[in-house]
Amino acid sequence: MLDAGECKVLVQEKLVAGLKSYASLRLLTQVASWAGTVYVVRRLDSHALGQYGVALVVFNYLSMTYDGTLVEALVQRPPGTLAERRALFTVLVGIGLALAGATAGASGLIAGLVDDRSIAPMVAAVALALVLMSLCVLPHARLAREMDFRRLATIGAIQAISVTLATVLLAWSGAGAWALIAGLVVGAAVRLLMLNAATWGMTLPTLRVSPAFSYLKFGGTLFVDNILWRWYTSLDTFLLGRWTGTTSLGFYSLAQQVAELPLEKISTVVNDVSLPAYVHLSGDRSAAARLLLETIRTHATLGFPVFWGLAVIAPYLVPTLFGIKWTLAIFPLVALATVAPLRLIGSIETPAMTGLGCPEVLVKTKLVIAPCMTLALVVGCYLGGINGAALAWLMAFPVCYGAAFRFVIRAAGTSYREVLRAIGGPAAAAASMVALVLLWSRVAARMGAVPLFILVTGIALGMLSYAAALWVIDPETFRLAHIRVGRFLGLRQPT
Numbered sequence: 001m002l003d004a005g006e007c008k009v010l011v012q013e014k015l016v017a018g019l020k021s022y023a024s025l026r027l028l029t030q031v032a033s034w035a036g037t038v039y040v041v042r043r044l045d046s047h048a049l050g051q052y053g054v055a056l057v058v059f060n061y062l063s064m065t066y067d068g069t070l071v072e073a074l075v076q077r078p079p080g081t082l083a084e085r086r087a088l089f090t091v092l093v094g095i096g097l098a099l100a101g102a103t104a105g106a107s108g109l110i111a112g113l114v115d116d117r118s119i120a121p122m123v124a125a126v127a128l129a130l131v132l133m134s135l136c137v138l139p140h141a142r143l144a145r146e147m148d149f150r151r152l153a154t155i156g157a158i159q160a161i162s163v164t165l166a167t168v169l170l171a172w173s174g175a176g177a178w179a180l181i182a183g184l185v186v187g188a189a190v191r192l193l194m195l196n197a198a199t200w201g202m203t204l205p206t207l208r209v210s211p212a213f214s215y216l217k218f219g220g221t222l223f224v225d226n227i228l229w230r231w232y233t234s235l236d237t238f239l240l241g242r243w244t245g246t247t248s249l250g251f252y253s254l255a256q257q258v259a260e261l262p263l264e265k266i267s268t269v270v271n272d273v274s275l276p277a278y279v280h281l282s283g284d285r286s287a288a289a290r291l292l293l294e295t296i297r298t299h300a301t302l303g304f305p306v307f308w309g310l311a312v313i314a315p316y317l318v319p320t321l322f323g324i325k326w327t328l329a330i331f332p333l334v335a336l337a338t339v340a341p342l343r344l345i346g347s348i349e350t351p352a353m354t355g356l357g358c359p360e361v362l363v364k365t366k367l368v369i370a371p372c373m374t375l376a377l378v379v380g381c382y383l384g385g386i387n388g389a390a391l392a393w394l395m396a397f398p399v400c401y402g403a404a405f406r407f408v409i410r411a412a413g414t415s416y417r418e419v420l421r422a423i424g425g426p427a428a429a430a431a432s433m434v435a436l437v438l439l440w441s442r443v444a445a446r447m448g449a450v451p452l453f454i455l456v457t458g459i460a461l462g463m464l465s466y467a468a469a470l471w472v473i474d475p476e477t478f479r480l481a482h483i484r485v486g487r488f489l490g491l492r493q494p495t
Contacts, residue, residue: 029157029164036164037257040171040179041322046250048177051119053253054241055181057234058110059126062099064226066092066137072222072354073215074141075275082203087212089138090205096134100127114241114249122181132188138201144275148198155194163187221359225350228366232373236389239381252386254322255332259340262306274348278355288356289413293422295348300423301481303341304430305466309459311337312437316455328386335390339397341430345423346401349408361411368404372396425474432473433466 041049070092079085104124111120143152166186170179196202240249274295281288310317314333318326353361373396380392409415437458444454471478 029160033160033164036168038321040167041254041326043171044176044179045247046254046326046328047247048180048250049253050241050246050248050250051116051122051177052180053237053249053256054110054114054116054119054246055122055126055177056184057237058103058123059129059184061230061234062103062130063133064230065095065099065223066133069220069222069226070137070215071141071144072275072350074137075145076279076354076357077215078142078145079211079215081211083206083208084211085138086203086206087209088215089201089203090207090209091212091216092134092137093205096131099130099134103127103130113238114246116241116246119246122177125181126184129185129188132185132192135192135201136188136195139195139199142199142201143195151198155191155198158194159187159191162190221363222350222354225359225362225366228363228370232366232370232377235374236377236381236392239377240386240389243381244385248328248386251326251328252332252389254326255329255336255386255390258317258329258333259307259310259336262303262310262340275351275355278352281355285356285413288352292348292352292412293414293418295352296345296419297422297426297477297480298484299345299348300341300426301470301477303344304423304426305433305462307337307340307344308430308434309437309462309466310340311335312434312441312462313455313458316441316451316458320451320455331387332390335387335394339394341427342398342401346405349405352412353408356411358411361407364407365401365404369397369400372400376400425470425477428473429466429469432469433462436465437462 074088079088104127107120107123108117110123111117140152163183163186167179167183170182173179175182236252237249240252274291277291278288281291311334314330314337318330318333322329349362349365353359373392376392376396377389380388380390382388384391405419406416409419440461441454441458444457467478470481
């Protein structure tokens with residue numbers, strides 16, 4: 001076991017190395033992926049995107065049996081014997097087959113729930129991806145445990161390119177929503193092949209599965225947490241599909257995907273790096289608390305300008321990139337992007353509590369948030385459709401999560417005051433950025449500037465004004481960000 005000083009150096013070095021690996025290997029692939037997404041959205045209509053949104057929610061809901069549960073359990077305590085590996089492999093394959101069968105069997109019921117029978121075969125098709133995902137768990141957990149983020153980044157990049165190529169080609173051929181479904185399956189297949197090429201995870205099955213039960217017990221608590229989390233993050237999709245139809249849902253799905261893409265990318269990189277670090281620091285809660293606050297500061301420094309910047313330029317971004325037919329997605333995008341920094345900051349609780357061996361804390365937080373958001377989303381979707389659902393997130397989630405986060409703070413040994421101190425500077429700097437960009441965009445629009453010009457100049461102004469405001473408002477955070485950017489670009493060496 002590493003001591004606190006060694007762990008601190010390890011965390012810093014691995015964090016920088018992990019971020020550099022993800023960025024250097026994914027920069028071009030993300031550009032290609034975004035270009036592919038723009039092309040596909042411009043080719044499809046809102047009905048097709050709404051159909052895919054329902055199928056994706058089903059896939060995400062069931063795949064959390066692996067991601068966010070068993071993967072984390074295996075990172076926290078890897079299998080030490082061949083008997084354990086064989087038992088885990090057998091259980092994983094069994095779970096994958098059971099989920100696939102249940103998904104295919106329930107596809108008609110799900111289609112009836114949103115009153116769109118054409119969704120049934122799409123939901124059944126994602127069952128194949130669930131089986132493939134079950135074979136990715138053991139190699140993924142091993143690479144994460146070893147903090148081999150360069151290989152994980154490479155695999156993610158190849159997977160993203162494969163998904164983009166498959167989706168674009170099928171969308172070009174007129175496959176509609178099936179282009180996105182096929183991309184999902186292709187991505188799972190490529191990920192399976194690449195992970196097992198990096199570190200072989202297959203083994204012979206066995207009837208002696210009892211060695212896997214301890215992992216299922218630990219993962220079971222995470223599974224309950226994920227069930228509750230997925231409930232309130234996907235409820236809006238089913239309610240809107242039922243009450244407004246999949247065509248209207250398509251506009252909301254686009255807003256969700258655009259708002260959640262930075263959320264997913266930032267949280268995946270930082271949280272994947274931090275999970276094994278928390279495992280190493282589980283014996284030193286003061287060091288773990290410092291890591292928690294530092295991760296919150298990092299998320300705030302990145303999240304507030306990215307998401308609030310996205311919100312303020314959304315009226316120009318949507319018609320420029322996706323076309324005028326998607327203008328109904330603008331308001332939901334503004335609302336969802338505005339609340340996204342808090343969701344990004346909240347994402348740190350899973351690696352922190354899992355790595356420290358306190359998964360029950362996660363369940364406590366969701367038992368506060370889930371009922372609150374359920375009520376807010378039901379009211380919002382019923383009364384306001386897609387705009388009401390977005391407003392429910394904007395108005396209710398900050399209150400719900402603010403109340404629930406006390407359990408994480410208590411377990412980590414920190415306080416609300418320290419958390420607010422970590423996020424206050426970036427939030428204030430981002431608010432000043434929003435005010436300046438909003439003023440500029442209105443002036444430019446009155447002068448007759450085209451949306452593309454307002455979009456490009458707004459982004460440039462936002463970047464410069466945020467950096468300047470952060471330097472004035474929170475010099476310490478600016479200094480740390482400057483150092484990390486220097487290390488990230490290879491201009492500074494770790495001290």
